Amino acid sequence: MTTCQNPTTNGTEKPAHSTAYLTQLNICLLYAYTMIHSLFYTLGWVLLVTVISSIIRAWIDRWKLRAIPSVGYSGVLTSYLGAIQFSRKGHELIQEGYEKYPGTAFKVPMLFKWLIVINGPKMLDDIRRAGPDEVNARKALAEIVSSKYTMGPEIQEDYYHVAAVRSPLTKNLATRFADVQDEIACAFDDFIPRTEEWTKVPALSTAMHIISRTSNRLFVGLPLCRNLDYLRLNEEYAKNVMDAGLKITLFPSFLMPLAAYFFSTLQKSLNQSTSHLGSIIQDRLDKEREYGPDWPEKPNDLITWLLSEAPSELKTVRDVTLRVLAVNFAAIHTTSLAFTHALYDLASRPSYVTALREEVESVIEEDGLNKLALGKMRKLDSFIKESHRLGPTGALVVDRKILKDFTFSNGVVIPAGYAIAAANAATNCDDANYPNAREFDGFRFSKMRESEGEGIKHQMVSPNLNYLSFGTGRYICPGRFFAVNELKAMLAYVLLKYDVKVEDGKRPKDAWFGRMSMPNLTASVMFRRRT
Ligand code: HEM
């Protein structure tokens, strides 16, 4: 202090200024240092808390799930290796567990948690009978994709969009069939030239464009169903939800809102979608307010069906827009993957073409082309079902969250809080369920329908514990009637109008990513006008 106040050096302006400047700089540096320090300090704590809590969690899991055998690495620390192993060959691990532990349950390590696979029809039947307060599919999906942050928190509060698909949408398939058929024809003509020369067409991306257009003809009608920006945003929505969901679930739950702030694309999708749907939905809400729920000339589409199921407090532009996105999410990719598999199968197995064409043509000759006629195309149904059996959406299906400790009829107990699922691909490839299960037999199911005299048991939409593509029980896919109709109408169109083949005669190979399976994403199919 004294040195500073040395009376012999009269403080001039200059040094005073530079001291002030230096002090300011120092304060800034100190401030920055403190900020960085406290940031690292906080991050350090967050990391430590996260690591300790996940180790404790791993020990608790190990104790609570000790009765359930595991496949892959399974120690408290090695289970993290197991998670990496799962992301690389999850499909093989599930297959291994399926063969090793028939009729019971086994667990596989995922990052930060275990997934329990229930094995065999008995356990599935127990799940089917369980109430939603014990065993819940929506809570499982909500966790997988962090739906609160990626699809909107209101989706979890009310599932009226599921009711809208299950009931009014499905009931209107016959009435709206002509529109869907018209869109299939227009979309194929736009995307796949009918020329005498062979044209190479990328299968999956083209299937997706045709399917998003066709589905949205049913959902929102013309002209919006042909708006490229609207279609693109709906095609991308599922990918955005999955990507953001995957990132957000890597964080411990107390950090998820922060992660969502950085990764969620919900607001962007919602904005874009609202720019197309906002005024349409607002108009419906206004008309309903003015004339009551059954105003004349009300369009017969998804928006109407949603409003017929929505509780009054959720009848808002935002909420209905979120539901249209959610239904597109459930519909577009699933159906596009299934169609791509069917197309690869048709193009690489020319021996099926004649019989399929004969069936399609003779049914149309008798009944015309409508929903009832599609119902009579059993060989076509069988072919698509067989294609989907060997090209399912993944190794696992029937994801459920256990909400109360649940005891299966075989005595296995799954404690509350854990996630379960059933083996999909392994069930489909089990010789006990399907003779020569790994062989493609396009008319497998239509032959079963003939020989067993069964009208509907073996058709693609019928629930069956050995065919889990659409799930089971109260949560079974409500869109499956539409999906199968659309798939059949599309493949029938291909059969009637085009010849197809694969370039080198070989069916493009499927690929696996963790639990997911995909047909080759980039391969092409050759098309030309039918001769
Ligand atoms: C080939 C195409 C499709 C496949 C493979 C498929 C598969 C599935 C599966 C496995 C589930 C879960 C069932 C369970 O956990 O038990 C599901 C649920 C659902 N699907 Fe599909 N789906 C397809 C097409 C569609 C379409 C076209 C729509 C809409 C029009 C749709 C709407 C839904 C909805 C809303 C749910 C949720 C059901 C609930 O929460 O209760 N799906 N789907």
Ligand SMILES: *[C@@H]1O[C@H](CO)[C@@H](O)[C@H](O)[C@H]1NC(C)=O
């Ligand atoms: C969404 O729209 C709102 C209002 O128009 C705007 O304030 C917001 O920045 C937009 N958000 C994104 C992510 O586009």
Ligand SMILES: *[C@@H]1O[C@H](CO)[C@@H](O)[C@H](O)[C@H]1NC(C)=O
């Ligand atoms: C998919 O098909 C493309 C084009 O035919 C090929 O180059 C690629 O190797 C295939 N991918 C897989 C995983 O088989």
